[in-house]
Amino acid sequence: MAQVVLQDVVKNYGALPVVHAINLDIAHGEFVVLVGPSGCGKSTTLRMIAGLEEISGGRVRIGDRVVNDLPPRDRNISMVFQNYALYPHMTVRENLGFSLYIAKRPKAEIERAVDQAAEILSLTPLLDRKPGQLSGGQRQRVAMGRAIVRHPDVFLFDEPLSNLDAKLRTQMRVEIKRLHQKVGTTIIYVTHDQIEAMTLADRIVIMRDGHIVQIGTPLEVFERPVNAFVATFIGSPPMNLLPATVRSGGLRLADGTVIPLPPGLTAREGQAVQFGVRADNIMPEGHSMPPTAHMALVEMPVTLTEPLGTETLLFATLAGTEVQAKMLNPRPVRTGEVLRFGIALDKCHLFDADTGASLRV
Amino acid sequence: MDVRRQHRLRRRLLTAAHFIGLFLAMSIICLPGLWVVLNSFRPTVEIMAKPPVWIPTELNLDHYRAMFGGIGEGGVPVLTYFWNSLVISLTSTVIALLVGMAGGYAFARYRIPGKSAIFVGLMVTRAVPGVALSLPLFILYGRLGIIDTHFGMILVYVALNVPFTIWLIDGFFRQVPKELAEAAEIDGCTRWQAFWKVEFPVARAGIASAGIFAFLTSWNEYALASQLTRSLNSKTMPVGLMDFTSQFTLNWGGMCALAVLMILPALVLTFLVQKHLIAGLTFGGVKG
Numbered sequence: 001m002a003q004v005v006l007q008d009v010v011k012n013y014g015a016l017p018v019v020h021a022i023n024l025d026i027a028h029g030e031f032v033v034l035v036g037p038s039g040c041g042k043s044t045t046l047r048m049i050a051g052l053e054e055i056s057g058g059r060v061r062i063g064d065r066v067v068n069d070l071p072p073r074d075r076n077i078s079m080v081f082q083n084y085a086l087y088p089h090m091t092v093r094e095n096l097g098f099s100l101y102i103a104k105r106p107k108a109e110i111e112r113a114v115d116q117a118a119e120i121l122s123l124t125p126l127l128d129r130k131p132g133q134l135s136g137g138q139r140q141r142v143a144m145g146r147a148i149v150r151h152p153d154v155f156l157f158d159e160p161l162s163n164l165d166a167k168l169r170t171q172m173r174v175e176i177k178r179l180h181q182k183v184g185t186t187i188i189y190v191t192h193d194q195i196e197a198m199t200l201a202d203r204i205v206i207m208r209d210g211h212i213v214q215i216g217t218p219l220e221v222f223e224r225p226v227n228a229f230v231a232t233f234i235g236s237p238p239m240n241l242l243p244a245t246v247r248s249g250g251l252r253l254a255d256g257t258v259i260p261l262p263p264g265l266t267a268r269e270g271q272a273v274q275f276g277v278r279a280d281n282i283m284p285e286g287h288s289m290p291p292t293a294h295m296a297l298v299e300m301p302v303t304l305t306e307p308l309g310t311e312t313l314l315f316a317t318l319a320g321t322e323v324q325a326k327m328l329n330p331r332p333v334r335t336g337e338v339l340r341f342g343i344a345l346d347k348c349h350l351f352d353a354d355t356g357a358s359l360r361v
Numbered sequence: 362m363d364v365r366r367q368h369r370l371r372r373r374l375l376t377a378a379h380f381i382g383l384f385l386a387m388s389i390i391c392l393p394g395l396w397v398v399l400n401s402f403r404p405t406v407e408i409m410a411k412p413p414v415w416i417p418t419e420l421n422l423d424h425y426r427a428m429f430g431g432i433g434e435g436g437v438p439v440l441t442y443f444w445n446s447l448v449i450s451l452t453s454t455v456i457a458l459l460v461g462m463a464g465g466y467a468f469a470r471y472r473i474p475g476k477s478a479i480f481v482g483l484m485v486t487r488a489v490p491g492v493a494l495s496l497p498l499f500i501l502y503g504r505l506g507i508i509d510t511h512f513g514m515i516l517v518y519v520a521l522n523v524p525f526t527i528w529l530i531d532g533f534f535r536q537v538p539k540e541l542a543e544a545a546e547i548d549g550c551t552r553w554q555a556f557w558k559v560e561f562p563v564a565r566a567g568i569a570s571a572g573i574f575a576f577l578t579s580w581n582e583y584a585l586a587s588q589l590t591r592s593l594n595s596k597t598m599p600v601g602l603m604d605f606t607s608q609f610t611l612n613w614g615g616m617c618a619l620a621v622l623m624i625l626p627a628l629v630l631t632f633l634v635q636k637h638l639i640a641g642l643t644f645g646g647v648k649g
Binding site for chain 2: 078079082085086103146
């Protein structure tokens with residue numbers, strides 16, 4: 001087990017930079033998730049830590065060693081691949097024991113380690129099968145078993161759940177978290193799915209275009225996004241963003257509607273901004289709107305409803321922009337029905353219209 | 362009810378037609394082979410008979426006995442030819458496979474400038490008919506003094522087979538996901554170990570089939586061998602077949618007997634390696 005430190009790590013493909021001097025400190029035993037849209041450099045970063053990709057600049061440390069020039073086998077890491085990469089010509093038992101066999105450990109020790117890993121992941125009845133005879137979820141577990149058998153310093157996961165169906169994905173997510181609780185090893189996990197990031201991570205690293213945009217605990221990045229990109233990327237449904245201008249202490253929306261300026265935000269008079277509010281903070285009147293001192297009331301026509309059981313997602317139009325709102329204890333709503341919505345202003349965000357940077361102090 | 366019966370009848374007719382078609386096609390493919398085997402076992406009179414005798418009246422081993430007999434009694438140095446064929450075919454196959462594995466792996470895995478041009482260039486060499494090369498080769502070999510040697514024949518067959526083995530093996534390595542080698546490297550393998558412990562076994566079926574093709578090409582090749590071999594030093598079995606022709610006669614029975622001996626090892630080899638040709642070995646390791 002060890003900490004992982006990235007110092008000004010750069011990756012170029014020829015003249016094309018894909019990762020720009022990123023810095024990241026990962027503590028011993030921490031579960032860190034790298035998340036971002038495809039092409040943001042998260043997988044490349046992971047592969048540089050693994051040693052599968054050359055590091056163009058900067059330093060990567062695992063424990064007390066700089067590993068820049070070490071081949072993968074000397075880094076004492078394990079990796080779970082998106083497509084599992086199980087050895088198809090070996091049984092599950094051989095797959096699990098392969099790393100120890102290569103390390104020329106004694107047979108008895110290999111057997112013990114394999115049995116133990118199989119036990120943890122309930123693979124014992126499958127030990128003599130080949131990967132071709134396993135279901136997707138079982139293959140996924142074998143891939144994880146292969147990673148834990150050798151007690152590495154760091155686990156690397158590269159989008160391990162993206163090939164599973166939705167139900168299995170939720171189930172494996174729980175298993176991965178449980179595995180981390182059990183073995184306590186440092187985990188670096190790459191995904192493009194913000195829900196996986198939120199549910200699994202101790203800390204989330206949000207990446208975009210080869211840069212780290214924000215690092216923080218799931219709640220930090222959810223509640224205090226540093227810019228509009230993070231605000232719309234994290235959270236489901238994505239945060240509503242409405243173009244607005246700051247006018248005499250209020251926000252003037254595109255159609256002239258004026259909303260009081262949310263507290264705790266800094267904005268210049270006349271500044272073009274984006275007003276951000278999550279669906280959870282726009283609620284139709286009379287549906288468990290939490291009482292709050294700062295509240296704005298608007299009337300909006302409902303264009304579409306998505307009943308989810310305990311709540312209904314309402315699509316409505318505000319100042320020409322479609323926004324999503326949540327209705328708790330739902331009642332049926334007709335399309336076109338005009339409802340009065342309350343917006344909880346102290347939960348709102350402002351972002352600069354040009355830079356996207358958050359204007360929260 | 363009537364419609365159903367009609368339907369069933371039509372299906373039966375179609376099945377029958379299907380089988381008849383298959384039988385005809387198989388006959389066209391198999392009859393010459395069977396005829397060769399049959400002729401090797403029956404007296405020359407029956408072979409030459411017109412109209413042909415379809416059902417043999419007598420089967421014996423005379424042609425085989427004569428073939429292994431002394432010179433002058435219709436005998437040919439079968440064992441020497443067999444040995445020459447075996448040495449030349451096996452050696453050239455092994456070399457072509459090694460070069461093919463190295464080349465195919467490189468093409469499948471590495472970025473090489475001008476890769477597709479090199480690849481197409483290799484394939485183009487297959488477009489040149491071997492016989493067209495026989496005269497330049499003959500002159501070249503004459504100068505080098507390697508006519509009628511095992512070495513010369515092996516060299517020719519390696520050159521003939523390498524483009525094909527590279528092409529075939531490249532295709533098989535392409536099907537092996539590169540994550541397998543990466544996983545192996547993370548599991549503690551060197552690049553070399555990752556190849557031999559993971560990628561090679563997974564692509565083994567493909568490599569075996571490339572091997573069969575290379576072996577059969579060398580084993581059956583006649584045109585070049587007939588030019589570049591002279592004597593017992595290097596004459597291979599296909600060239601040996603010509604020993605049964607003389608100025609005015611053609612010993613069909615003997616020729617067929619030798620042909621049977623030629624077919625047998627190829628058949629046995631294909632049968633043995635077939636086990637490794639089971640497809641689907643690469644599936645399952647990754648999401649299928």
